[in-house]
Amino acid sequence: MDLSKVIRDIPDFPVKGIQFKDITPVLQNIDAFKHSLDELENIILDVDFDVIVAIESRGFLFGAPLADRLDKPLSVLRKPGKLPAAVVQKTYKLEYGEATLEIHNDALKPGDKCLLVDDLLATGGTVAASAALCEELGGVVTGCLFLVELCDLPGSEALSNYPIFSLVKYGKDI
Numbered sequence: 001m002d003l004s005k006v007i008r009d010i011p012d013f014p015v016k017g018i019q020f021k022d023i024t025p026v027l028q029n030i031d032a033f034k035h036s037l038d039e040l041e042n043i044i045l046d047v048d049f050d051v052i053v054a055i056e057s058r059g060f061l062f063g064a065p066l067a068d069r070l071d072k073p074l075s076v077l078r079k080p081g082k083l084p085a086a087v088v089q090k091t092y093k094l095e096y097g098e099a100t101l102e103i104h105n106d107a108l109k110p111g112d113k114c115l116l117v118d119d120l121l122a123t124g125g126t127v128a129a130s131a132a133l134c135e136e137l138g139g140v141v142t143g144c145l146f147l148v149e150l151c152d153l154p155g156s157e158a159l160s161n162y163p164i165f166s167l168v169k170y171g172k173d174i
């Protein structure tokens with residue numbers, strides 16, 4: 001199945017000039033969603049990790065079912081003010097604007113090998129900040145997993161210290 005035919009392009013969302021990759025049609029299509037989870041599982045077969053760390057909010061859609069399928073605990077990175085217990089937080093730049101993420105102080109144990117999961121890699125700012133938060137808690141990031149990678153943006157450079165895995169790649173040379 002070609003997931004790039006299921007993912008929908010929305011031009012100029014949320015701001016002019018951004019080609020938004022809408023993954024909701026994947027979720028609405030039973031076969032496409034199952035296929036995407038099967039393939040996400042396949043591309044990380046050789047990754048050694050103890051915990052899935054999923055990024056709010058679309059990272060939850062893939063991180064949670066993968067944690068269940070792979071029998072791994074799930075920790076979450078959330079937008080500010082959502083997590084009730086003590087947190088560490090980081091603010092970072094986006095393709096459009098700025099954002100902050102938080103994680104509970106006890107979401108990881110020192111030495112935990114972390115697989116970060118998000119729907120899409122654009123500039124890499126979100127996952128670089130997420131990796132820094134995991135490391136602040138003593139975690140070790142052993143992989144970053146995405147449904148979609150926008151290869152014309154410098155995401156892989158921003159994450160050059162980490163192994164990156166993505167299913168659907170978009171770019172001029174692809």
Ligand code: AMP
Pocket residue numbers: 018019020021022056058093094095118119120121122123124125126127155
């Ligand atoms: P970045 O930090 O630039 O890698 O941006 C990644 C985050 O922003 C992910 O959580 C995506 O959901 C979202 N995002 C950034 N650019 C796009 C895009 N063109 N289409 C859909 N989501 C995007």
